[in-house]
Amino acid sequence: MKSGFIGIIGRPNVGKSTLLNSIAGEKIAIATEKPQTTRNRIRGVYTALAENDADSVQMVFIDTPGIHKPRNKLGSYMTRTASETLRETDATLFVADSAPGSGDAHILKLLAGISAPRIAVINKIDLLPPDAFKAVYDAYAKHEMFHEVLGVSALTGRNVDRLIGILKNLLADGPMFFPEDAVTDCPERFIACELIREKLLLYLDDEIPHGVAVEIESYEELRGLTRIGAVIYCEKKSHKGMIIGKEGRKLKGVGKRARADIEALLGVKVFLQLWVKVRENWRDSDFALRSLGYRDE
Numbered sequence: 096m097k098s099g100f101i102g103i104i105g106r107p108n109v110g111k112s113t114l115l116n117s118i119a120g121e122k123i124a125i126a127t128e129k130p131q132t133t134r135n136r137i138r139g140v141y142t143a144l145a146e147n148d149a150d151s152v153q154m155v156f157i158d159t160p161g162i163h164k165p166r167n168k169l170g171s172y173m174t175r176t177a178s179e180t181l182r183e184t185d186a187t188l189f190v191a192d193s194a195p196g197s198g199d200a201h202i203l204k205l206l207a208g209i210s211a212p213r214i215a216v217i218n219k220i221d222l223l224p225p226d227a228f229k230a231v232y233d234a235y236a237k238h239e240m241f242h243e244v245l246g247v248s249a250l251t252g253r254n255v256d257r258l259i260g261i262l263k264n265l266l267a268d269g270p271m272f273f274p275e276d277a278v279t280d281c282p283e284r285f286i287a288c289e290l291i292r293e294k295l296l297l298y299l300d301d302e303i304p305h306g307v308a309v310e311i312e313s314y315e316e317l318r319g320l321t322r323i324g325a326v327i328y329c330e331k332k333s334h335k336g337m338i339i340g341k342e343g344r345k346l347k348g349v350g351k352r353a354r355a356d357i358e359a360l361l362g363v364k365v366f367l368q369l370w371v372k373v374r375e376n377w378r379d380s381d382f383a384l385r386s387l388g389y390r391d392e
């Protein structure tokens with residue numbers, strides 16, 4: 096069988112996590128319209144076993160944080176995480192949703208420095224009229240480093256199967272890295288934290304959720320019910336007030352929506368309790384970053 100590791104990299108907000116979820120067939124990575132949603136490396140597994148072993152394949156996709164100019168230590172961690180992934184994979188998907196701009200120049204340089212095959216994935220083609228798509232396509236096709244340039248829609252699933260077909264031809268013979276039915280190796284607790292953070296990204300104004308981190312404080316699996324206590328860390332006292340909202344309404348809304356998603360993930364009823372705490376400048380504290388899970392593996 097064929098198998099291998101495939102990195103998904105690109106600028107923030109181009110749809111990398113949505114693509115990972117589409118390929119894995121499950122929501123593993125949170126995805127929002129706000130840039131810098133993903134902060135960690137997130138693995139998603141695609142397995143297709145055929146009767147004939149030679150036709151079987153397992154691909155381990157690695158979603159990464161969007162590469163951007165970091166403004167704090169968290170940002171440096173995120174960008175480092177993404178660029179280091181490049182060196183550890185058998186193929187790389189460079190995801191973009193427009194022709195290369197100034198933010199892409201740096202990534203294209205990084206891509207030029209690796210030997211594994213690169214595929215330029217132009218995402219969000221559902222939003223691009225054919226003429227506009229052609230212009231974007233040409234802009235990447237002229238970079239000879241790409242083995243292929245392909246338009247997809249991670250949201251509708253269009254051409255995702257073609258992408259899988261292209262990758263299959265690139266991979267070498269290899270072992271199964273994960274069991275047949277695995278979709279990710281992310282612990283459920285990590286995904287639960289991410290789902291809470293996703294709701295904060297969705298329901299809070301721009302700058303606040305970028306300074307938010309979520310940590311599980313207690314996790315108790317009872318029969319048919321999981322009790323989860325989580326702390327939301329923010330950077331300022333004024334942010335704490337905004338996260339909680341008038342009469343606690345904002346936090347209640349976040350909790351309700353996060354709970355629904357976590358119940359879908361775990362398949363059991365969930366009792367979710369949220370606290371908000373201030374941890375000043377945690378995004379620039381090595382100690383805080385490490386304790387919140389933003390550490391090198």
Ligand SMILES: Nc1nc2c(ncn2[C@@H]2O[C@H](COP(=O)(O)OP(=O)(O)OP(=O)(O)O)[C@@H](O)[C@H]2O)c(=O)[nH]1
Pocket residue numbers: 106107108109110111112113114125126127128129130131132133134159160161162218219220221222247248249250251
């Ligand atoms: N119309 C359309 N929207 C898409 C598509 N793929 C992703 N999006 C949207 O684009 C936004 C960003 O998607 P993400 O998957 O979070 O992007 P990302 O590249 O992982 O972003 P970061 O984690 O911040 O680097 C979300 O609002 C998605 O719903 C697509 O194919 N079509």
Ligand SMILES: [Mg+2]
Pocket residue numbers: 111112113124125126132133159160161
């Ligand atoms: Mg993402």
